[in-house]
Amino acid sequence: xxxxxxxxxxxxxxxxxxxxxxxxxxxxxxxxxxxxxxxxxxxxxxxxxxxxxxxxxxxxxxxxxxxxxxxxxxxxxxxxxxxxxxxxxxxxxxxxxxxxxxxxxxxxxxxxxxxxxxxxxxxxxxxxxxxxxxxxxxxxxxxxxxxxxxxxxxxxxxxxxxxxxxxxxxxxxxxxxxxxxxxxxxxxxxxxxxxxxxx
Ligand SMILES: [Zn+2]
Numbered sequence: 753x754x755x756x757x758x759x760x761x762x763x764x765x766x767x768x769x770x771x772x773x774x775x776x777x778x779x780x781x782x783x784x785x786x787x788x789x790x791x792x793x794x795x796x797x798x799x800x801x802x803x804x805x806x807x808x809x810x811x812x813x814x815x816x817x818x819x820x821x822x823x824x825x826x827x828x829x830x831x832x833x834x835x836x837x838x839x840x841x842x843x844x845x846x847x848x849x850x851x852x853x854x855x856x857x858x859x860x861x862x863x864x865x866x867x868x869x870x871x872x873x874x875x876x877x878x879x880x881x882x883x884x885x886x887x888x889x890x891x892x893x894x895x896x897x898x899x900x901x902x903x904x905x906x907x908x909x910x911x912x913x914x915x916x917x918x919x920x921x922x923x924x925x926x927x928x929x930x931x932x933x934x935x936x937x938x939x940x941x942x943x944x945x946x947x948x949x950x951x
């Protein structure tokens with residue numbers, strides 16, 4: 753295992769490529785299962801690739817998973833991933849349209865509490881969930897905790913208006929399987945989602 757001086761393991765290029773191939777196998781399998789078009793060969797192929805990986809779950813979870821589509825944001829996303837402690841999984845579970853919002857949220861949190869930690873950054877029910885944690889060994893005042901909570905609540909509200917795929921203005925959209933995602937009209941049409949009707 754190659755490790756930096758901070759003990760965060762690095763995936764080799766081969767491991768990264770294998771991992772992305774496996775993720776795409778499983779995404780395709782999930783879609784095929786939903787559409788009813790999956791075949792036993794699809795499932796067998798996806799699992800065969802996973803089993804052939806010589807997979808080390810601890811190394812995988814603790815390695816930095818800068819998204820392949822991070823582009824110009826790669827360096828700052830890496831600094832955010834480095835805030836995640838061992839065992840939580842150093843990746844973002846959101847799509848590229850929200851990377852600027854994630855980065856702006858990190859900047860606001862860091863201005864209040866420079867060594868704050870991140871537990872998870874993910875999408876849930878179509879909006880951004882950004883789970884911060886105090887720096888190691890620090891107890892925060894209730895005022896500071898409330899200020900940090902207010903930042904992530906702002907980010908959650910803002911995410912409801914930003915397409916998670918492309919970053920254009922978006923609204924909550926629903927797939928025919930009732931999965932929800934905040935999307936612009938263009939991305940929604942491409943993915944077969946329709947706006948959620950207010951009740
Ligand atoms: Zn979009």
